[in-house]
Amino acid sequence: MEPSLASYLALSGILFTIGATGVIFKRNALGMFMCIELMLNAVNLTFVAFSRYYADTTGQLFVFMVMSVAAAEAAVGLGIIIAFFRNRISIDVDDASLLKD
């Protein structure tokens, strides 16, 4: 007997919530970045689960698109983190207060 669709959705919801809470709790930019990756993965799980239960390939295709966007995000996001570190010698998001000071 297979687990029902609801259990996959529940797992996805739990992972997404952990990721969203992590973005709030984390102080350094890399940690927040990793939490965002976790949220993207939770969404991917939903796509694949629906794709399985409705026997439709389109869901898996969109997982592929999400992965491409995540890869692009990794390249640009890590570039921003390195540029930020060069300017402030820290990746704590509290130090990104140039406009406020």
Place this chain on the structure above:
Amino acid sequence: MASNFLFFLFAGFAIACAISMVYHKNPLYSAVSLVGVFIALSCIYVTLAAPFIAAVQVLIYAGAIMVLVVFVIMLLNLDEDKPLNRLRYLYAVGGGLGLILLVQTFFVFYAVARAPKHAVNVDETAGKTLTIGQAMYTEYLLPVEIVGVLLLMAIIGGVILVRRLDPAELKLVINHELDLRHEEQEKGDFRVAL
């Protein structure tokens, strides 16, 4: 029965790794925990009859993206996060918001009770690489092209962002930062003296 057991095994592993990722202060431990989540999700994709996505998950996420992240962690030579001694109530606010989000998610799943219990139409070809490739290059050709352009833009953006500053400019930036730190230290000493 077996697939139920496998699902709960990998789901538990994924949730444990995700919590450990948020919990650890050291970014490297977080990265390793995140790899654990990716591997567990990849195993779940296999049980969902999506072998192509499972392979791509390991290749792109656990391979490429996490290697980039670990490279950056090593490159920046980070310390552990300093314990925060202010705004402690923000943790409670964050936890509360997370709880609300979780409850909302489950309420939506509960309210939309039309989700099928079993696969509606068991089609074993849905997850095959051949099927996905055919859909990708016929029906969804335009989105695939757009994703290609997006990746090209990301490459160019990454190169522009991390380009090396010329020495004069770099010196200016470092001097400015040192001045700022000096000022902050002096301010701190002043407070202590008071």
